[in-house]
Amino acid sequence: MKILFHSILPFLFICSIPVHAYTEKDLLQKAASLEQIKSALISDQQWVPYPTYTDRAGWDQFLGNTKDHFISEGEKRLSYEWQVVPATAYIEFERSGNRRIMEDPFGQNNQAIADLLMAELAEGKGRFIDQLINGVFYSCEMSSWVLSAHLGREQISHRSLPDNKKHVIDLTSGDLSSLLAWVYYYLHGEFDKVNPAISERLRQELQERTLDTFMNDSSFWWMALDYKPGMMVNNWNPWCNFNVLQTFFLLENDRDKLAEAVYRTMVSVDKFINYTHSDGACEEGPSYWGHAAGKMYDYLQMLYDGTGGKVSIFDDPMIKNMGEYIVRSYVGNGWVVNFADASAKGGGSGPLIYRYGKAVRSEDMMHFAAYLNSRSEKIAVSSGRDIFRTLQTLLYFDEMQQVMPTYKTPSHTWYPETEFCYMSNKNGFFLAAKGGYNNESHNHNDIGTFSLYLDTVPVFIDAGVGTYTRQTFSSERYSIWTMQSNYHNLPLINGAAQPFGTKYKATDVKFNPARMQFSANIATAYPEEAGVKQWTRAYTLGKNELKIEDRFALNGAETPNQVNFLTWGTVDISRPGEIIVKVESVNAQLSYDKNIFTPVIETITLDDPRLSNVWGKEIYRVSLNAKKVIPSGTYTYTIHKIK
Known part of the structure; x- marks a missing residue:
């Protein structure tokens, strides 16, 4: 059976509409x-489509052959030592930017609660109840369920240590609320057999930390209840609202x-x-x-x-x-x-x-x-x-x-508002290119960039992002190399890279599916000092090659342009006019005009596991440095597979 894919908008020639439009x-x-x-x-809670705790036959049928898996995971937690998250772990976020020192033990505790809950639902003999009580009661004793990285934005003190002046709902406090709401829903009767104070305390904490806080505090940025033009509303919104909704559905019975x-x-x-x-x-x-x-x-x-x-x-x-x-x-x-x-x-x-x-x-x-x-x-x-x-x-x-x-794989997909364009062909080429603007959620300064995959293998790449620290979501974000346009497949124009900001955007963005061509003027993605009147980058996908063309005009040229390509595997720039990239079983050649450019290769060592787990120990930036300073012209590069 084959699935037929169609482009989002199957018109012959399509221009995008303005981005960031609410x-x-x-x-x-x-x-x-x-x-x-x-x-x-x-x-x-009559909407709950799962068995009740005491319905053993129901759980056996519901879990099927996964039952033993859940019990086994729970058994690993019977001897789990609940971890205290010390004050200094929260403070470390301010001292060094390290988030993990607080997040890891907190997350491991929460995972243990989830494993114990599922094990008890699977087995139903009470064997996991005491250890689950320990986890629940410890959670109730915590000052906050919010990550150190998220406390500063919402707290009265604007610091990373819980100040106990207000409750905050973030991603993980919401996750834990909904998890504990399921614990309460299924097991509060079993807890009461041990001591009613356990369920009473849990219900009180969920009421105060989540239910009352959500209804009485509209200040959380993710709620966006006071939305104004230019505000960002990202994944936090549905994530937090979903956690709140299920907590209410599981606990609140006043219609x-x-x-x-x-x-x-x-x-x-x-x-x-x-x-x-x-x-x-x-x-x-x-x-x-x-x-x-x-x-x-x-x-x-x-x-x-x-x-x-x-x-x-x-x-x-x-x-x-x-x-x-x-x-x-x-x-x-x-x-x-x-x-x-x-x-x-x-x-x-x-x-x-x-x-x-x-x-x-x-x-x-x-x-x-x-x-x-x-x-x-x-x-x-x-x-x-x-x-x-x-x-x-x-x-x-x-x-x-x-x-x-x-x-x-569809032959093409075009997102005219977000300005993402994907094109592929029967010879193993898959191109992804983008327009957009430099204030998107989790933004990189990357307007006009592309990634190219050959036989599903990424050859010219987007590195992604390293492990999150304080710097990642701060005024220092764009000091990190992965966020910068000169470490994407983009030009450094007149010595200038793309800056951050909503006004830095692509214009005249077009997709022509008949020609399999995506183009955008990225001049307005660069700062005034770059002196760019026009820089139209066009990607045209043929049967056996990708052609990239830069047509540009500058107000004044002072510094030679530099056109960057990020790749991995092994790279050979020894032959003028050719760059050979070998990744896994794929060999590719990027051809350029040797009379216009001199290639330079930079090795980027990856010591961050979030990057090295994807790309290995290093990636490379190949820079084509223009030999002459010229105010206008056209650069052309062609990529094809070689045997």
Whole structure:
């Protein structure tokens, strides 16, 4: 069976529309009013589609042959030593920028709680209860469930140590809230047999830290309730709102209060949908799709379940576009298109993609999900501390197994609003190029860049991003080399690189599918001192080559231009006019005019595991340095495979 793919907009010649355009679509608020929500709500957790704790036959059937897996994982936690996160671990974020020293022990504790919960649900004999109580009670004793890296933005003190002056909802406090809400839902009766104070304390903490805080505090940036032009609304919004929604659905049984909370989340999630372009592309890249569109889907699914299907926007074409982005950004053999902070490997789990695809009736997504699963030795049945995803995976486990695993790369995909363009051909070329602007979520200064894959192997690459530190999301962000345009496949013009800022953008962005050509004027992506009147970069994909052309005009030329290409594997620049790149089984040649350029190669050592796990110990920047200073001209480069 073959799946037919079509471009997002199959016109012969397409110009993009302005980027970063917030449109008040308000899909959720149009789908249901507060009164309609109130009448549609399913009371007393009757929407939960999983067995009750005491339904042993139900759990045996629900878990199937995964039951022993969950029990085994829980048994590993019976001797787990709960880790104290000391004050100095929070303070270290300010001292050195290290986040992991606080995040790692906190995350390991939370994973232990998830493992123990699933083990107890699987076995049902009470064997994991005491250790689970230890984890729950320790969590309740913590001053905050928020990461050190996130506290400073929201706290009164603006410091990384919890100041206890207000509760904060961030990604991980929300994750832990929803996890503990499932613990309470399933096991509060068992806890009461030990001591009622345990459940009472847990319920109180969830009320104060999450339920009351969400309803009474509108100051959190991710809520975007006071959205103003220029504000960013990224994956935090659906991620946090989803955690809040499931906590309310699992704990709140007052219909009026629950309806108000649900509607408040809808108003907030609408801001994320409004901010996202209708073409559905995730400007944060495939690594973030599961946290952005994927979490939005989880949110919409829970809203659908909690209202008996009466509140749904799954039929809206935009929601389907947002889901299918993850299919179209897949290159092959685990490689994906990785703009911004995304990694070139991974992105999207099969079970999540399947569920999303089923909800929006996307055959492409469902078959692609089956294809991803067919490439794995076993299907991942756990999503870490995200119990909802674990349970949903199990719910659709058998059904997903029956779907034929098929994937076919489309010839082209064009996102006219986000300005992403993918082109491929039957000879193994896959090109990804972008326009955009330099204030996208998880932004790199990379307007006009490209990645080229040959036989699914990345040859000219986007390095991605290293391990997150304090510097990554601070005023120092663009001092990091991975964020800079001169470490992307872009020119250094008149000695100037692209700066950060919304005004630095591509203009005159066009895609011509008949010619398989993408072009953009990137002059406005460079600062005034670069003196660029025009720099139009065009990518044309032929049957056996990729042609790249730079047509430029400068107000004044003072410094020779430098055109950079990032690659890996082995690189040979010894023959004038040719650059030979060998990566795995692929050999490629980049041809340039030897009379115009002198090549220089820089070795970039990768000592950060987040980068080296993808690319190995080093990558290379090949710079074509212009021999002459000229105010206008045309540069041409051609890439083809060689045997």
